[in-house]
Amino acid sequence: MGDVYPRSGPAPSEVPDILHFSSVDIDQARSALNRFYYPVAVGIPEGADGFGLGMEVIQLGPLTVGQLSYASPMILTVAEIDAYHVSMPTTGRMQTRHAGHVVLADPSTAAVFGPGNPVYTVHDGNSAELAIKIERDALEQELAGMLGRPVEGPIDLPPAMDVSTGPSHSWSRLVRLLRDELEHPESLIYQPLIAEQLRSSVLSGLLMSLPHRYHEELTGPATAGPPRAIRRVADAIHDEPERPFTVADLAAIAGMSVRSLQEGFRRHLGCAPMAYLQQERLMRAHETLRRSDPLRVTVAAVAHRWGFAHLGRFASAYRSRFGVPPSETLRSAG
Template sequence: MVDVIPTAAPGSSEMPDILHFSSADIDQVRLVLNRFYYPVAIGVPEGADGFSLAVEVIQLGPLTVGHLTFATPVTFQVAELDAYHVSMPTTGRLHARHAGHEVVGTPSTGVVFGPGKPVWVAHDGNSAELAVKIDRDALERELAALLGHPIEGPIDLPPVIDLTVGPGQSWNRLVRLLRDELEYKQSLIYQPLIAEQLRSSVLSGLLLSVPHRYHDELTGPAAAGPPRAIRRVVDAIHDEPEQPFSVADLAAVAGMSVRSLQEGFRRHVGSAPMAYLQQERLLRAHESLRRADPARVTVAAVAHRWGFAHLGRFASAYRIRFGESPSETLRATG
């Protein structure tokens, strides 16, 4: 069974590409994995009857998140990765060999692979995993934007990530949130504004969640951006708050690193740049609701237009800002 939602061509950053797939045909499975992940050799132990693989996958430009379910034990072998990849079992275990490491992945421990090396993975039967692929150039560009200078790749990510505590646990929840949206055809992930924000959050979140040679620089103190550069960002937000700005985009407007932008906003504006952007979007949403015809416009449509990924959180933030719910504002116009 294959159910493809043709929202965009694979690799496009405009809209997500989504697929729901299940098959007992190894050749079909290989084609799907090649399309969304890598050319892979698939092995099934002798006597292991009942092979099947179910895949739910979303591709947001350079980011691919899939939930893979294995009915029987199966091995995957990739000659050479061209991306960064994290496998996080949700049920059962996986055994992996990569770059001189032999590791075991469980629901509490994710397995991390880097580009340029072969990979061998054995999955338990009746197991499942979240498989996160990030194009090499995208993750390295994200890190360079955060730091404000070029980097020498590949990034030396560790072979495993602890999914039970701290940033690793938080990053795991973020990936799961994205995967959960696959079930809803009316999901906000179909909005380019939301898709871009989620993609950037997953990439920067991984960089902040695991140790690597740039981690101390990434998390250490940063010099504040000068007021004139911060003003350029404030003006850009005021001019086009509906744009799918990521924090890296705003840093590019300022001509500085993400960390300097954040410190500059803290010092000169008294707010984080994305929080400032959210408040501007809340203001625009408020203005839209006040002018809207409640017979023709919904709160959800206004929230989508101004880039809010979660209606419940939008309503909560709106009430804090304006002292009433979005629906109350809309009804008052009728």
Template sequence: MSDTAPTVSTGPLSTGAVHFDSVGVREARDVLNRFYHPVSLGAPESAEVVVGAEVIQLGPLTVGHLTFAGRVTLVAPEADAYHLTLPTAGRVLARRNGREVTAGPATAVAFRPGDPVYLRPETPSAEIDVRIERWALENELAALLGHPVEGPVDLPAAFDLTCGPAHSWSRLIRLLHDELEHESSLIYQPLIAEHLCSSVLSGLLLSVPHRYRDELVAPATAGPPRAIRRVLDIINQEPDRPFTVADLARVARMSVRSLQEGFRRHVGCTPMAYLQETRLTRAHETLRRADPAAVTVAAVAHRWGFAHLGRFASAYRARFGAAPSETLRRTG
């Protein structure tokens, strides 16, 4: 076995990524301590252990794919964040507060802040490990509900990934994992990363049982027209700002769900759809007035909050019946 030192890259939005293959216990422990919890990674002295990992950190969300060849045990006295393990090959034995769970690709296991962490993967095995900062998940829940919550959120020790919203959530996690190897991936763009983080957090809260879930899935009351008007005004004033739906809900002083229902009732679309329409209109106006010798389509797209040029061009053509470059050329 030859050890390979991990290579680390960084990106926007407090991101970090690491990729390595075929390292020993000590090197793997260093990476796990950096991206997850202070953890003890144990192995029998006579055993040869090979660990591989791909890990990405997007603000409060960490997603990593770990592979194990050789018997290892991961132990942390106390989780300092929410931690979820989704086996992708083989099985893992987990223990939470005295309860033992054996999980395979059909099951996820979860630990809450303050829980002792015990994981013993089979060999060989592979798993996706997700870390969510406590403040982020609880703030996401409070934004969805429109009132403070008392944490930690009581995530179940294990939950089924084969059907329903949990199956959809697991596909979203696997999408993040699949993007790890692409340095030019959209997940490194701040706007996209923020929305993906929010989708992972809200998706988890909608996928598993906990004491707030009934309230979370109950029909929402539509926000009043005056509050919706406040949101419309700030979007029209600053459409280039990297708003999330939670940001807009705070402007309206209501829950995300009430904001969305209010927009459906009073505006006829979602808040984010209205934001994109406003950005497209501003981009169209800018391209019509711009000097094609001095301005590029990419610069205009980024000016109005579009992180991905291809998607901007597609949405622009669907809205205005022409490519952005065609509008720009007509100004010459």
């Protein structure tokens, strides 16, 4: 078995940290930004009137996603950023300066920052952005897990990102989904199994969306992993299907890259590793429904327990596997 590269993220008992904040006081705004992002200097451009900052933020371990709303023009300065960061305007524009690059970001172009340099941003009044912070170790460990070997950081991400098309547009929709869940107290983001999967999807999706020196290795041809390593992963899935496995977690168990794991599963088991995990979870959900009291247990609770974030898709996959809807299995148990 190869080296296992640890992955940062919420512990099973950890819940997301949520902030809803609005203030016209610069010191309060600075304190909120420091808490979730970085030590930052907050200023107002010459000639601008008033001040107002709104924040809606969710923090999933090393991933922070927030919508920042600027009621008035604002200048933010960070002496040295210590993470990977994407600023994605949703309304209005912002100008950024980082590592010798000047980027004019708008709803079609995001600005991307890496660790080790200062960041200077100027925001329009009546503008808003999605601010995505990923701790350095977390993104580099995610990449190591995907490759199946150590990496030397920092990862050389480009200074700008076109989010209007292609994989980057898909990634931006995933981030928006996370932000939208802030408005729902009963959201599945409060389920650790789902939160971990979403966090990993944002990190791996960013690595797949942008060019960097490891990108070709991530997307190029891969050799299939050997049967013994694939069986080790299958056994881990059978033993603990309730664990919040990501494909990179499974690749670490096998001691190989994500692509080698995927090729190995297709060759030896006829499906992708996450599809194999889903089938195991469907079987466990089926067994749980058959043994449960329909007066005490709901289909949604069973689906969430076994890692299904979307109830409609769970019901469809369940019916395809077992020929009946999950509600019928639960009713027959009573």
